[in-house]
Amino acid sequence: MLDTLLTQIRKIDKKHQKALKKLGLFTLKDLFFHFPLRYDDFSTISKISNLKREQTATVRGIIQVIENKRTPRKRMIITQALIKDKTGSILAIWFNQPFIARFLRPKTEVLLAGKVGLGISGLQLENPAYEKVKKDQVHVGRIVPVYSVTENLTSKWLRFIIKPLLKYTNQIKDFLSAEIKQNQNLISLPWAIREIHFPTNSFRLKQAKKRLVFDELFLIQLNSLSKRLEWQKNKSYPVKFPKELIKSFVRSLPYKLTDDQKRSAWEIIKDLEKEKPASRLLEGDVGSGKTVVATMAMLEATKAGLQSCLMAPTEILAKQHFETISNLLKKFDSIVGLLTRTDSKIKEKSLSKEISRSQMLSKLEKGKIQVLIGTHALLQEKVKFKDLALVIVDEQHRFGVKQRARLRKINKSGLTPHLLSMTATPIPRTLALSIYGDLDLSIISEMPKGRQKIETQVVSLEDREKTYDFISDQIKKGHQVYVVCPLIEESDKLGVKSATEEYKKLSKKIFPHYKIGLLHGKLKKEEKEKVMSDFAQGKIDILVSTPVIEVGIDVPNVTVMMIEGAERFGLAQLYQFRGRVGRGKAKSYCFLFSDSETEKVRKRLSSLVQAKSGFELAEIDLKMRGPGEVFGLRQWGIPDLKMASLMDAITLKKARDEAKKLLEKEPQLKNFPQLREKLKEFGEMVHLE
Ligand code: ADP
Ligand code: MG
Numbered sequence: 022m023l024d025t026l027l028t029q030i031r032k033i034d035k036k037h038q039k040a041l042k043k044l045g046l047f048t049l050k051d052l053f054f055h056f057p058l059r060y061d062d063f064s065t066i067s068k069i070s071n072l073k074r075e076q077t078a079t080v081r082g083i084i085q086v087i088e089n090k091r092t093p094r095k096r097m098i099i100t101q102a103l104i105k106d107k108t109g110s111i112l113a114i115w116f117n118q119p120f121i122a123r124f125l126r127p128k129t130e131v132l133l134a135g136k137v138g139l140g141i142s143g144l145q146l147e148n149p150a151y152e153k154v155k156k157d158q159v160h161v162g163r164i165v166p167v168y169s170v171t172e173n174l175t176s177k178w179l180r181f182i183i184k185p186l187l188k189y190t191n192q193i194k195d196f197l198s199a200e201i202k203q204n205q206n207l208i209s210l211p212w213a214i215r216e217i218h219f220p221t222n223s224f225r226l227k228q229a230k231k232r233l234v235f236d237e238l239f240l241i242q243l244n245s246l247s248k249r250l251e252w253q254k255n256k257s258y259p260v261k262f263p264k265e266l267i268k269s270f271v272r273s274l275p276y277k278l279t280d281d282q283k284r285s286a287w288e289i290i291k292d293l294e295k296e297k298p299a300s301r302l303l304e305g306d307v308g309s310g311k312t313v314v315a316t317m318a319m320l321e322a323t324k325a326g327l328q329s330c331l332m333a334p335t336e337i338l339a340k341q342h343f344e345t346i347s348n349l350l351k352k353f354d355s356i357v358g359l360l361t362r363t364d365s366k367i368k369e370k371s372l373s374k375e376i377s378r379s380q381m382l383s384k385l386e387k388g389k390i391q392v393l394i395g396t397h398a399l400l401q402e403k404v405k406f407k408d409l410a411l412v413i414v415d416e417q418h419r420f421g422v423k424q425r426a427r428l429r430k431i432n433k434s435g436l437t438p439h440l441l442s443m444t445a446t447p448i449p450r451t452l453a454l455s456i457y458g459d460l461d462l463s464i465i466s467e468m469p470k471g472r473q474k475i476e477t478q479v480v481s482l483e484d485r486e487k488t489y490d491f492i493s494d495q496i497k498k499g500h501q502v503y504v505v506c507p508l509i510e511e512s513d514k515l516g517v518k519s520a521t522e523e524y525k526k527l528s529k530k531i532f533p534h535y536k537i538g539l540l541h542g543k544l545k546k547e548e549k550e551k552v553m554s555d556f557a558q559g560k561i562d563i564l565v566s567t568p569v570i571e572v573g574i575d576v577p578n579v580t581v582m583m584i585e586g587a588e589r590f591g592l593a594q595l596y597q598f599r600g601r602v603g604r605g606k607a608k609s610y611c612f613l614f615s616d617s618e619t620e621k622v623r624k625r626l627s628s629l630v631q632a633k634s635g636f637e638l639a640e641i642d643l644k645m646r647g648p649g650e651v652f653g654l655r656q657w658g659i660p661d662l663k664m665a666s667l668m669d670a671i672t673l674k675k676a677r678d679e680a681k682k683l684l685e686k687e688p689q690l691k692n693f694p695q696l697r698e699k700l701k702e703f704g705e706m707v708h709l710e
Contacts, residue, residue: 022192023050032182040174052183053190053214056233057166060220063134063150064163070108072137072144079134079161080146081154082106084127089119104133104146113146121151130154132161159184164220183218190214196695197236201679207232234669238455238676240703245458246680247700248422249300250688252459255429255437257298258410262290263324266353270320273352274313276469281305282314285463289318292439292461293411299439300420302457305465306635307445307600308472312342314465315413315443316349323355323391327410329438330393332400334416336361337553341575342415343368343394350392358390360399362546386433400427412438416445445600447593447635449643451670458677466636475603477611479587479626481618488612489531492581496535500580500607501556502563505598507586515542516567523585524565532563540566568594577605587613588622592642595626596635 026048028038046052063079072078087102100115100122113133115121125131135149152161159165159180168176195202195210202209208216213232220226267290271278278286285303292299305311319329331346333339339361347357347368358367358381365381367374367390376384384390388407393399397417409432414420420428420440429437442460453462480488492502506523508516520541528537538552538561556564557576568590582602587595595613603609613626625645632638683690690697 022189023048023053025049027052030182030186036173037178037182040171043171044169044174049186049189050193052186053193053218055168055179056217058169059167060226061134061150061165061167062223063132063161063165064222066132066162068108069104069106069111072111074137074139074144077134077136078146079132080104080106080111081132081162082110082130084125084129084131085110086127087122087125089122104131111144111146112140112142113149113151114140115148125151125153132158134161157184159219164223164226166218166220187215187218194695194699196693196699197239198683198693198696201239201683205235205675205679207235210236231672234672235676238669238673239680240700241455242458242673242677242680243684243696243700244703246677246684247688249459250684252300252425253297255298256296256435257437257439258322258325258327258408259296260293260321260325260327260410260439262294263321266320266324267317270317270353274349278313279310279465279467279469281465281467282310285465286314286317288461288463289314289441290321292441293318293321298437299441300460301441301463302453302460303441303443303463303465304448304453305443305445306447306468307597308604309445309465309468311415311443311445311465312345313349315415315441316346318411318441319346319392319413320350320353320355322410323350323353325410326388327408328385328388328391328393328406329411329413330395330399330406330409331413331415332395332397332417334397335553336363336396336550337557338415339394339396340364346392346394347371355391356389357392357394358384360393360395360404362396362398363550400424400431404431406432408432408434408436409438410436411441413441413443415443417442445597445635447596447639449636449639451673452643454677455673464636466634468634473603473608475582475599475609475611477599477613477630479613479615479623479630485614488583491610492583492612493532493535495581495610496532496562499578501559501561501576501578502581502583503579503598503601504563504565504583504585505568506565506584507568507589509586509589517541517543520565520567527563527565535562536560537562538564540564542567568598575604578607580605580607580609582609582611583614584612585614586616587626588615588617591646592625592629592632592638593635595629596632596638599629 027033027041027046033041044055046055065079066081067078069080069082072080082104085103085105087100090099090101091097092099098117098119100118102113102125103110104113131151131153133146133149133151135146137144138147139145150161152158160177166176166180168179170176170179190211193211193214197207197210201207208228210232213229216225216229217233220229289301292301303311303314315331319331322329331342333342339359343357343359350357351371356367356369359365360381365376365378367376382404385393386405386407397414412428420442428440431438450462450464496502504523504527506519508514509519513519520539524537524539538556540549540552544552552561552564555561559578579602582599584590584595584598599611602611613629615622615626628638628641632641687693690700
């Protein structure tokens with residue numbers, strides 16, 4: 022029954038079938054789980070004599086007269102009705118809906134809900150929602166659901182369809198155990214579904230939301246925790262904490278570690294001591310110093326006679342990591358290797374040596390290289406290690422099932438490496454727990470001392486010229502510039518159009534005498550690398566790029582970050598772009614250009630001027646735009662109502678605890694076939710990986 026196709030329901034015609042498909046609704050069950058976006062509370066009935074201007078009100082009365090009129094000049098049809106209750110009467114008017122006059126005949130008792138405005142003859146209800154009084158109201162006189170809709174499909178129509186179908190909700194299987202429902206004080210699923218669509222009252226609506234939010238978080242947690250259990254069934258290398266070595270490593274650094282760095286390092290040290298493979302996410306702003314923490318962990322593995330590897334998103338970044346890390350490790354007797362598509366070399370005590378690819382592979386397999394740096398592609402290749410104890414991935418939040426499967430086979434020994442992911446995306450803890458529940462989390466939120474402040478400015482239209490002059494001055498002084506432009510059209514997924522246009526504009530009109538480089542998603546890998554390395558070497562003055570391409574290189578000579586269409590980006594993302602400058606000694610600048618001059622945009626952008634950390638910005642952004650927009654969750658297919666729940670810290674904790682408890686008792690969920698089925702369905706729906 023629940024699998025009944027919507028095309029088989031007689032009331033749904035071809036036009037509506039198509040529209041439903043567009044919303045991804047195919048079966049009756051899909052329809053039940055298409056929750057309202059919001060509600061109009063038309064449940065409180067006001068006396069007509071009490072109505073006040075500007076209020077939104079619901080009244081109940083009898084139609085006295087109703088008629089259509091044509092306005093003299095605008096050729097618009099106005100429907101006017103006089104409605105009367107015991108306390109008085111009021112005029113209702115509708116525009117261009119002449120059929121209403123045929124539907125609501127005089128003497129009919131109706132419910133109307135809408136805004137009270139002022140007309141020529143006094144107060145009037147403007148374009149009110151209407152419904153005849155009946156036993157069970159659908160559109161007025163109750164809390165009314167408002168759905169997300171598309172072309173050819175209205176909320177009203179959906180209400181009309183869904184209401185009578187709700188009797189079939191009794192066929193929905195409730196996958197939560199009675200025990201959990203009782204512990205958490207939750208109503209049954211079929212009941213919650215009925216109430217979420219047509220709430221009996223606001224208390225029932227709250228109960229329905231509570232149940233559905235819990236479900237969402239519970240399933241997410243169950244999903245990630247069972248993956249975590251699965252992962253932890255593997256055996257890894259317990260690495261003992263080499264206290265003296267780490268002390269001397271810390272002493273060898275030209276700076277003092279921040280407290281956050283120390284704490285994160287300690288959490289990782291604890292991970293490595295275990296026999297179960299760790300999986301941890303290290304979050305920290307751009308420039309917060311994650312690399313040194315990662316290096317410390319790799320040094321530990323080296324000391325234990327084991328291997329480790331670090332993977333970066335691009336070749337250039339891999340090369341940079343190779344230089345930095347081999348430098349940090351040079352006093353500590355480790356052989357560091359770099360393996361990318363174009364490079365294969367090792368460094369031992371500051372001596373660099375090119376070796377062939379096959380030599381490299383054989384050395385790795387024999388355990389003769391302790392620390393390997395490469396790109397994410399390393400995992401796709403047939404690289405084997407002798408004893409790889411630790412894998413670190415830079416700028417990749419999450420490790421998919423496939424990648425984990427690969428890690429299980431990467432060692433000749435059969436053991437699984439510990440896993441550490443690093444990211445500069447500042448995801449608040451609650452949200453991180455929601456979406457990365459299978460990972461442990463370490464956060465570096467304080468920046469090392471003495472960082473220069475990057476002068477940030479929201480540039481208005483009239484200041485554009487002036488800003489170009491300023492940028493030109495910077496280039497004359499020998500500095501370089503990044504320009505990031507937004508993706509404007511849906512069809513321009515790779516940013517070819519937007520970046521190319523900006524490139525043309527800058528090179529033809531604005532900065533014709535400077536060397537300008539272009540980076541977008543359509544370029545071949547080698548072409549991208551070439552542009553980036555030219556830029557790094559100073560052969561290009563201005564680099565125009567799309568946001569898709571991480572401008573993830575460290576070029577200290579760049580002093581200007583210019584962002585076009587800044588309003589189109591999330592604050593956290595803008596923050597990241599900005600973090601690309603200010604890496605050298607010279608004072609650096611970030612200019613935000615925006616096509617929109619609205620107050621809201623201005624306010625949002627100027628929080629970038631004030632905020633102290635990426636985390637602070639992420640929180641502001643979350644409040645303003647919600648997690649769907651901020652973290653692109655929408656693209657992962659997590660629906661709206663459910664998204665709100667991702668930030669619900671209290672329910673999250675409860676859901677996580679229940680999921681843990683259940684998995685401890687029943688790791689395979691043997692006695693919960695319905696839950697197992699739901700979880701499977703859920704895992705397929707939410708492609709978090
Ligand atoms: P990210 O977290 O973005 O990867 P990096 O590890 O590249 O940051 O560090 C950015 C810069 O900060 C590097 O030049 C590094 O040497 C420096 N650094 C790291 N930790 C500290 C610290 N505690 N004090 C001062 N500078 C530091
Ligand atoms: Mg980094």
